[in-house]
Amino acid sequence: MSGPESVATRYTPGPWVGMATARMWLIADLDQHDPVVTTCWELVSATATVDQVLAVLSRQRPTHVPNVAVARRGDAGTEIVVLGQAQADVTGDASAESEVLQLRAGHGQVADATVESFQAISLRLAGHAPHGEESTVSLSLVSGVVPAAVITVDAVSGTALVPAPVATAMESAPADPPVQASAPAALPIEVSYPGGLSAAEPEPAAGAVPEPGPAPMTVPESEPGGRFDAFFGKTVHSTAEQAQAEAVPDEWMAGMRPPGGPLPDATLLPPHTTGDQWQPEQHRVVEHRAVQTPYRQPAPAATPAVGADLFADVSWADITDEPRPSDDPYPIHPAGPAGVARPMAAMPQFVAPSAPATGGIDPELLSTTRRAPSTPPPTGPMVVTVSCGLSHLNPPSAMHCRICGGAIASQTPQSRPRPRLGVLRLSTGEVVSLDRGVIVGRAPGAPDDFGPEAPYRIQLPSPDASISRRHVEVVLQGWTVTVVDLQSTNGTQLAAPGGVAEQLPPGGRRTIDDGWRVNLDAATWFQYEVIE
Amino acid sequence: MISVRVGTATDCGNVRRINEDASFTSSHLFAVADGMGGHAAGDVASAIAVARLARLAQRAHLQPGDVRTEVTECNREILAAAAADQTRSGMGTTLAGVGVTRLGGTDHWVVFNVGDSRVYRFTDGSLVQVTVDHSEVAELVAAGTIRADEAHLHPKRNVITRVLGMRPDPAPDLWVFPLTPGERFVICTDGLSSELTDDQIARVLYAEPTAPSAAQQLVAQAVAAGGRDNVTVVVVDHLIAAADGLDEDTLQRSRATGATA
Numbered sequence: 001m002s003g004p005e006s007v008a009t010r011y012t013p014g015p016w017v018g019m020a021t022a023r024m025w026l027i028a029d030l031d032q033h034d035p036v037v038t039t040c041w042e043l044v045s046a047t048a049t050v051d052q053v054l055a056v057l058s059r060q061r062p063t064h065v066p067n068v069a070v071a072r073r074g075d076a077g078t079e080i081v082v083l084g085q086a087q088a089d090v091t092g093d094a095s096a097e098s099e100v101l102q103l104r105a106g107h108g109q110v111a112d113a114t115v116e117s118f119q120a121i122s123l124r125l126a127g128h129a130p131h132g133e134e135s136t137v138s139l140s141l142v143s144g145v146v147p148a149a150v151i152t153v154d155a156v157s158g159t160a161l162v163p164a165p166v167a168t169a170m171e172s173a174p175a176d177p178p179v180q181a182s183a184p185a186a187l188p189i190e191v192s193y194p195g196g197l198s199a200a201e202p203e204p205a206a207g208a209v210p211e212p213g214p215a216p217m218t219v220p221e222s223e224p225g226g227r228f229d230a231f232f233g234k235t236v237h238s239t240a241e242q243a244q245a246e247a248v249p250d251e252w253m254a255g256m257r258p259p260g261g262p263l264p265d266a267t268l269l270p271p272h273t274t275g276d277q278w279q280p281e282q283h284r285v286v287e288h289r290a291v292q293t294p295y296r297q298p299a300p301a302a303t304p305a306v307g308a309d310l311f312a313d314v315s316w317a318d319i320t321d322e323p324r325p326s327d328d329p330y331p332i333h334p335a336g337p338a339g340v341a342r343p344m345a346a347m348p349q350f351v352a353p354s355a356p357a358t359g360g361i362d363p364e365l366l367s368t369t370r371r372a373p374s375t376p377p378p379t380g381p382m383v384v385t386v387s388c389g390l391s392h393l394n395p396p397s398a399m400h401c402r403i404c405g406g407a408i409a410s411q412t413p414q415s416r417p418r419p420r421l422g423v424l425r426l427s428t429g430e431v432v433s434l435d436r437g438v439i440v441g442r443a444p445g446a447p448d449d450f451g452p453e454a455p456y457r458i459q460l461p462s463p464d465a466s467i468s469r470r471h472v473e474v475v476l477q478g479w480t481v482t483v484v485d486l487q488s489t490n491g492t493q494l495a496a497p498g499g500v501a502e503q504l505p506p507g508g509r510r511t512i513d514d515g516w517r518v519n520l521d522a523a524t525w526f527q528y529e530v531i532e
Numbered sequence: 533m534i535s536v537r538v539g540t541a542t543d544c545g546n547v548r549r550i551n552e553d554a555s556f557t558s559s560h561l562f563a564v565a566d567g568m569g570g571h572a573a574g575d576v577a578s579a580i581a582v583a584r585l586a587r588l589a590q591r592a593h594l595q596p597g598d599v600r601t602e603v604t605e606c607n608r609e610i611l612a613a614a615a616a617d618q619t620r621s622g623m624g625t626t627l628a629g630v631g632v633t634r635l636g637g638t639d640h641w642v643v644f645n646v647g648d649s650r651v652y653r654f655t656d657g658s659l660v661q662v663t664v665d666h667s668e669v670a671e672l673v674a675a676g677t678i679r680a681d682e683a684h685l686h687p688k689r690n691v692i693t694r695v696l697g698m699r700p701d702p703a704p705d706l707w708v709f710p711l712t713p714g715e716r717f718v719i720c721t722d723g724l725s726s727e728l729t730d731d732q733i734a735r736v737l738y739a740e741p742t743a744p745s746a747a748q749q750l751v752a753q754a755v756a757a758g759g760r761d762n763v764t765v766v767v768v769d770h771l772i773a774a775a776d777g778l779d780e781d782t783l784q785r786s787r788a789t790g791a792t793a
């Protein structure tokens with residue numbers, strides 16, 4: 001194998017899925033719970049070809065190809081491919097350390113390069129801070145799946161690494177693909193294939209601009225048709241030798257066979273025909289689980305997600321600068337809790353990260369990754385609304401905004417969670433928000449039952465006890481604010497702004513509007529004000 | 533000034549390695565926060581939340597709207613902290629608590645929550661849940677899709693729908709009501725409510741005379757029942773003070789003032 005004799009992998013913990021073996025590294029913006037993580041790891045741990053890994057990632061979810069950066073050491077050098085919003089930085093060997101090959105693609109695009117040797121490779125997803133601006137924590141990883149922000153591979157010359165305990169699948173991995181014709185490249189260089197998801201016809205890949213240069217890296221010339229087009233439904237020309245070499249081993253592809261037929265050699269390679277017979281649903285059906293809601297730790301009885309199996313098996317470390325002291329107040333339970341997924345039989349044993357990691361299995365790794373919903377679910381009552389130019393919600397009949405007074409254009413009303421209808425300003429100076437109803441009295445007490453719409457209970461002083469314990473209630477119904485006398489002893493008075501006070505008899509009710517004042521006795525009142 | 537006695541207890545539980553819960557108590561504001569996010573970021577989020585509450589507790593006259601504002605500010609602080617450090621991306625926290633707010637010249641409780649941490653109220657031997665969980669299963673119960681007694685077994689009982697650390701800003705739910713001497717509040721993370729039934733909680737509250745002993749006993753029983761999550765409990769006893777005369781009958785205004793109504 002050319003290139004560095006040995007490598008050391010490190011990773012910065014983060015939100016993405018990172019994978020590493022002694023020969024292959026990957027970072028992708030997969031949902032950590034997604035079952036495709038398992039499939040992908042099966043391929044990576046078996047040192048499948050880059051094409052095979054990308055094929056799995058793109059074909060299993062044809063509507064959403066994740067952003068991926070992957071590197072693979074082979075006999076011909078180290079192949080680096082980025083797909084979509086991803087980036088790979090490759091530093092040359094020690095004599096040319098300052099030279100960096102940067103691979104970036106773009107949405108739905110692929111960029112790749114093969115280097116004979118390297119000092120360091122870092123794989124990351126685009127749009128995230130360079131290393132210096134993010135967590136400085138860097139953890140060692142020999143082999144496994146981790147939640148990562150960056151995967152870094154450093155060449156270790158003349159030093160024997162701890163043998164990577166990769167499963168025997170690695171030994172049965174297919175042979176490396178034939179060496180691509182390559183040319184020396186000037187650095188830095190960007191290589192980009194335009195084979196986007198929407199690309200409809202094959203065209204020669206552009207963008208590779210090999211130029212003579214002193215760098216020890218090489219970039220392969222682009223191939224006619226684009227070798228990644230297959231992921232996006234295009235016909236790709238590949239040689240029979242390539243197909244043979246990269247045929248997918250049965251043992252880890254069995255689950256992906258189409259029903260009722262043998263697996264063609266070029267299943268995951270660019271087929272000689274169009275890929276039409278390979279509809280995604282013919283492959284193993286892998287549901288894409290929405291991540292709209294945050295997840296709690298699964299209960300012990302629950303069947304853990306396949307992806308959770310993987311992660312639960314992976315060593316993990318705290319994101320703290322200091323190693324956890326040995327008198328850890330939260331000791332690891334070595335046997336593993338009942339609710340923690342057990343390692344899958346086919347999985348290799350993982351090696352605990354070295355310092356500063358403290359190692360150990362963290363069962364909460366995934367289970368506490370509870371993502372917030374993109375929008376809060378509607379709570380409380382819904383109302384039909386129209387909006388002013390400032391997006392204030394108004395009743396559908398409104399001509400002018402109740403908040404800002406602006407005109408309301410003609411529009412289709414929409415059902416929305418009811419905004420608060422304003423406030424009650426108390427004679428004592430405080431305001432009570434009208435996001436729900438209010439009961440006012442001398443001693444309204446606590447409700448027997450609460451619940452999502454339990455009215456606020458506001459106690460107002462009444463030294464002469466002329467106010468009843470539960471005197472008056474403000475009821476919200478849709479957009480309407482209604483005052484209901486609660487069979488008070490002395491009744492309720494109310495008045496429109498500038499209007500004459502009217503008596504609400506015990507048990508009486510009256511709809512009120514902005515500026516109305518409600519008196520419980522001569523000195524005690526509240527006023528309804530429509531504000532945002 | 534109200535008279536309270538407070539007890540707090542927390543335990544990492546039998547499964548988790550890190551306690552991402554946090555709690556805060558002062559003379560008139562009490563809360564728990566249940567951090568989430570893995571990567572040890574959950575404890576950062578819950579710490580931000582309780583630090584916010586500590587700031588809120590310094591206000592002379594807490595208003596319900598202050599709680600709402602502080603929750604929004606807290607959400608933005610957590611989002612900013614998560615954006616500033618990728619290892620904390622996606623972190624969040626629940627928040628539930630009880631505070632004393634002054635309305636109409638009188639002390640009231642303001643109970644608030646975001647997420648599935650809870651506030652219970654215990655009076656005269658009966659336990660009532662004040663807060664409504666922001667969880668999928670609570671919404672299913674509210675919608676009548678499932679019965680409340682099925683919720684404990686529902687596969688989605690652990691999916692929460694509102695959390696500090698999400699966009700757009702989640703609003704807290706608030707409940708406001710006057711004080712009742714002798715009442716007791718339990719503020720807890722779901723590590724308690726997922727391990728003990730309401731009846732089990734009520735039995736402990738009935739048996740334990742003081743807030744500290746009740747908090748400790750609740751946590752101990754939750755851990756003994758499985759302890760599958762961090763569990764944190766704050767118990768607030770509103771001590772019985774002198775009679776305040778609120779239970780007098782309403783007087784006819786003519787009697788009360790001598791004037792004609």
Ligand SMILES: [Zn+2]
Nearest residue numbers: 388392401404
């Ligand atoms: Zn407006």
